[in-house]
Amino acid sequence: xxxxxxxxxxxxxxxxxxxxxxxxxxxxxxxxxxxxxxxxxxxxxxxxxxxxxxxxxxxxxxxxxxxxxxxxxxxxxxxxxxxxxxxxxxxxxxxxxxxxxxxxxxxxxxxxxxxxxxxxxxxxxxxxxxxxxxxxxxxxxxxxxxxxxxxxxxxxxxxxxxxxxxxxxxxxxxxxxxxxxxxxxxxxxxxxxxxxxxxxxxxxxxxxxxxxxxxxxxxxxxxxxxxx
Amino acid sequence: xxxxxxxxxxxxxxxxxxxxxxxxxxxxxxxxxxxxxxxxxxxxxxxxx
Numbered sequence: 001x002x003x004x005x006x007x008x009x010x011x012x013x014x015x016x017x018x019x020x021x022x023x024x025x026x027x028x029x030x031x032x033x034x035x036x037x038x039x040x041x042x043x044x045x046x047x048x049x050x051x052x053x054x055x056x057x058x059x060x061x062x063x064x065x066x067x068x069x070x071x072x073x074x075x076x077x078x079x080x081x082x083x084x085x086x087x088x089x090x091x092x093x094x095x096x097x098x099x100x101x102x103x104x105x106x107x108x109x110x111x112x113x114x115x116x117x118x119x120x121x122x123x124x125x126x127x128x129x130x131x132x133x134x135x136x137x138x139x140x141x142x143x144x145x146x147x148x149x150x151x152x153x154x155x156x157x158x159x160x161x162x163x164x165x166x167x168x169x170x171x172x173x174x175x176x177x178x179x180x181x182x183x184x185x186x187x188x189x190x191x192x193x194x195x196x197x198x199x200x201x202x203x204x205x206x207x208x209x210x211x212x213x214x215x216x217x218x219x220x221x222x223x224x225x226x227x228x
Numbered sequence: 229x230x231x232x233x234x235x236x237x238x239x240x241x242x243x244x245x246x247x248x249x250x251x252x253x254x255x256x257x258x259x260x261x262x263x264x265x266x267x268x269x270x271x272x273x274x275x276x277x
Contacts, residue, residue, distance in 0.1 A: 021241075035233040040240030047244065086251040090244050097240040101233060200248070207255055214262040221269040228276045 002210060009203040016196035020189070028189060040098045046194035047090040048116075050201045052154060054084030055123070057205070059151045062144035071216075074140035077147055078130060079208035081123050083201050088120045103167065111164035112157065119153040126150060 024042050031038035057080035065073035095113070096106050107113065126146050133139035161170050172181045173190070180187075 024241075036237045037233045037240065039237050040244075043241065043244035083251075086248065090247045093243050093247065094240050097236055097243060101236040204251070204255065207259070211255070211258055211262055214259075214266055218262065218265050218269060221266070221273060225269060225273055225276065228273065 044094040046197045047087045050197040051084045051087035054080045062147035065144045075212040083204040110167040112160040112168035115157040122150045
């Protein structure tokens, strides 16, 4: 069953990503002021939202673990966090490449950039913390608490472009601003690539979750092998 | 539009795809390693029993 879901999602993601790449490269016009380099946004922005989706999943799963004490929720939180970090890394690095040509610098200690980096480091710390605790229930409890607190950095990163108007461009999506600040064709492409990256994130979380189950099976078999 | 603009667009898209591809490879490698461990443990337990 899970294998079939993975295959269907994998095929869907592959088709969506390739279709979007074709449209981004060959169908959409250059942006008037920035030229071709603005196409980086079609990955930069959707990757950010895919990472947020993962962190929200981790927040909900961590809260559920603290309520239900079921290790399955801990596995979901860990899987979503790891996948979220991969997408946040895409967001950070593509932003740096765009910044180099648009601002002339790779990095600025702007509020949004700094909080995005802090957010990445906090969630990376979450994965490090898990490595340091051997007992599964203790590890799950401490990680869940950290994951809930870590989400504050996600909320601040999201709101940073409204609270502090510094170097990073302000919000552009009409669903956030209520105004049509960019061409609807370009905005639709952002949503289409978010759909592709979000589906990829779901697939990755399912795969990672399956690996956690395998790891638990391995731990159980190891204990059994020692007992025989 | 200068060549650097197109070059940076290429590097931006390549980085996005590359990072995700690296993570997919890491996932696949981990899956293979776990499957191997699981199979060898199952075999070991069967032999012991």
